[in-house]
Amino acid sequence: MLARLGKVWLGLILVFLYAPILVMAAMSFNASPYYQLPFEFTVEWYEKLSENRGILRAAARSVGIAMVTTVIATVLGTAASLALFRYEFRGKAVLRVLLFPPIAIPWLITGTAMLVFFFGIGLGRGTPAVIVGHVALALPYVIVVVTARLATFDPTLEEAARVLGAGGWTVTRRVTLPWIAPGIIAGALFAFAISFDQFVVSYFLSEPGDSTLPVVIYTAIRKGFTPEINAVSTLIIVVSMAVMLVAARFSNFGGER
Amino acid sequence: MAGGTAISGARAGLIALLSPAYLWLTAAIFLPLSAMLFFSLVTELPFGGAEWAFTLENYRAFFETPTYATLLWKSVRLGLIVTVVCLLVGFPCAYVLAKAIRGRAREALFLLVILPFWSNSLVRIFSWAIVLRGNGVLDLGLNALLPFEVDVSLMFTTHAIVIGLVHSYLPYVILTSYLALQAIDDNLIDAARSMGAGKPTILWRLVLPLSLPGLVAGAVLIFVPVVGAFMEPRILGGRVGTYYGTVIEDQFVAVYNWPLGAALSFILLAVVLFILAVASPMLKRAQA
Numbered sequence: 041m042l043a044r045l046g047k048v049w050l051g052l053i054l055v056f057l058y059a060p061i062l063v064m065a066a067m068s069f070n071a072s073p074y075y076q077l078p079f080e081f082t083v084e085w086y087e088k089l090s091e092n093r094g095i096l097r098a099a100a101r102s103v104g105i106a107m108v109t110t111v112i113a114t115v116l117g118t119a120a121s122l123a124l125f126r127y128e129f130r131g132k133a134v135l136r137v138l139l140f141p142p143i144a145i146p147w148l149i150t151g152t153a154m155l156v157f158f159f160g161i162g163l164g165r166g167t168p169a170v171i172v173g174h175v176a177l178a179l180p181y182v183i184v185v186v187t188a189r190l191a192t193f194d195p196t197l198e199e200a201a202r203v204l205g206a207g208g209w210t211v212t213r214r215v216t217l218p219w220i221a222p223g224i225i226a227g228a229l230f231a232f233a234i235s236f237d238q239f240v241v242s243y244f245l246s247e248p249g250d251s252t253l254p255v256v257i258y259t260a261i262r263k264g265f266t267p268e269i270n271a272v273s274t275l276i277i278v279v280s281m282a283v284m285l286v287a288a289r290f291s292n293f294g295g296e297r
Numbered sequence: 298m299a300g301g302t303a304i305s306g307a308r309a310g311l312i313a314l315l316s317p318a319y320l321w322l323t324a325a326i327f328l329p330l331s332a333m334l335f336f337s338l339v340t341e342l343p344f345g346g347a348e349w350a351f352t353l354e355n356y357r358a359f360f361e362t363p364t365y366a367t368l369l370w371k372s373v374r375l376g377l378i379v380t381v382v383c384l385l386v387g388f389p390c391a392y393v394l395a396k397a398i399r400g401r402a403r404e405a406l407f408l409l410v411i412l413p414f415w416s417n418s419l420v421r422i423f424s425w426a427i428v429l430r431g432n433g434v435l436d437l438g439l440n441a442l443l444p445f446e447v448d449v450s451l452m453f454t455t456h457a458i459v460i461g462l463v464h465s466y467l468p469y470v471i472l473t474s475y476l477a478l479q480a481i482d483d484n485l486i487d488a489a490r491s492m493g494a495g496k497p498t499i500l501w502r503l504v505l506p507l508s509l510p511g512l513v514a515g516a517v518l519i520f521v522p523v524v525g526a527f528m529e530p531r532i533l534g535g536r537v538g539t540y541y542g543t544v545i546e547d548q549f550v551a552v553y554n555w556p557l558g559a560a561l562s563f564i565l566l567a568v569v570l571f572i573l574a575v576a577s578p579m580l581k582r583a584q585a
Contacts, residue, residue: 176326
């Protein structure tokens with residue numbers, strides 16, 4: 041009895057989580073610009089979207105920033121994870137704790153702090169500043185995911201390769217990296233998702249008229265929204281959910297985060 | 298001698314691997330946070346040759362103008378409400394996932410619960426605006442089903458903000474509770490049952506205490522960002538959506554009083570750090 045009730049509860053929660061997203065997606069195919077029912081199918085809003093240069097430019101910028109962020113955060117994060125895995129040294133515990141602030145401090149605080157600091161050092165606002173910020177937010181996640189994968193790696197394999205005469209870089213490239221590749225791929229996908237979906241930090245760091253997709257959407261929503269926004273939002277949800285599904289396949293999704 | 302070079306070689310490798318990531322974090326997180334403390338203590342931004350001096354004026358503004366303290370309290374209260382709702386709704390759900398469903402179904406359902414959380418939070422808040430607006434889908438749907446006329450315009454109310462935020466952060470508490478619950482040995486529950494403990498006793502004396510670290514972790518992960526929320530109240534709250542976070546946003550994007558904004562941000566950071574410090578013994582237990 042109780043178990044059945046529990047399953048009903050779980051079902052209700054899934055409805056709560058997905059219903060608004062599905063409604064939003066449905067409305068992007070509805071003809072009425074004022075979200076009136078009855079539903080009448082159209083792809084008009086997607087056509088309008090494909091002609092909206094402002095949104096297309098912002099989308100291209102968002103994807104570009106996410107790709108650059110992914111490459112930098114994955115390389116730096118994997119390197120740091122290897123160091124944390126291989127070496128014993130004083131202060132290691134502190135370095136692990138230092139990964140926590142970028143995750144735990146609200147983005148409003150980090151974002152505004154970055155804004156004033158980047159102005160102070162002359163970097164100012166704009167795409168480079170956004171990338172610097174995104175990489176910093178993504179790094180801890182990459183390190184956590186790759187470290188989790190490294191925990192399943194047997195360090196004696198590295199030793200064996202070394203005994204057999206392999207040099208340091210060869211050991212890393214031929215033994216360690218292939219083993220942790222799923223973790224690195226998952227970390228990279230997480231980094232992409234964090235950057236692509238990031239709103240708060242981008243909002244404070246991007247130049248007006250030169251901003252990322254979420255910032256453009258936020259501005260549009262506040263002006264009064266149209267089904268075009270539904271269309272682009274639906275596309276964003278599809279992209280980020282697809283990325284995360286792939287990431288979940290590569291990491292065990294034990295629940296980093 | 299050879300040992301010496303090996304050690305210094307290892308040291309060089311360590312530094313080469315580690316320093317890029319941590320230098321980046323320093324330049325993009327830790328230095329900005331320190332700089333903000335500095336900016337919160339000056340009269341004018343010291344850029345472009347502006348005259349500036351040290352001052353406590355920005356902090357005095359917080360303590361002398363009751364508006365800021367009132368708004369901070371309003372944000373803290375919002376954080377508490379959202380956290381409690383998420384715990385009450387999410388814990389039973391995590392329990393069902395961890396203890397009542399097995400195998401592939403569990404994996405799939407778990408992924409389904411976590412997935413929205415990794416999608417764009419702004420877009421999800423926007424989707425609630427579509428559902429909740431007057432004459433919106435909820436309104437039309439209820440009126441189509443019910444025999445009498447109802448007017449559910451939740452949009453631009455505190456309820457709308459709470460609903461949107463619960464939607465955003467519910468997966469956190471399900472995730473952390475699920476992990477804690479999964480770690481509880483089923484034999485322990487069977488043993489308690491065979492010794493005559495009833496369901497409420499098992500829940501109160503066994504399951505809840507053992508999953509407490511997970512609940513605390515989830516609560517902190519929800520409370521902290523909600524206190525600093527500004528986008529959700531803006532979109533769903535309209536005129537009632539003025540919170541501490543939106544005031545900080547205004548200082549940076551509308552009023553351009555950066556020193557005051559920095560001081561307000563720093564006060565928020567102090568509140569956040571205080572909460573993390575209070576919760577940290579519990580969180581350490583959760584990690585162990």
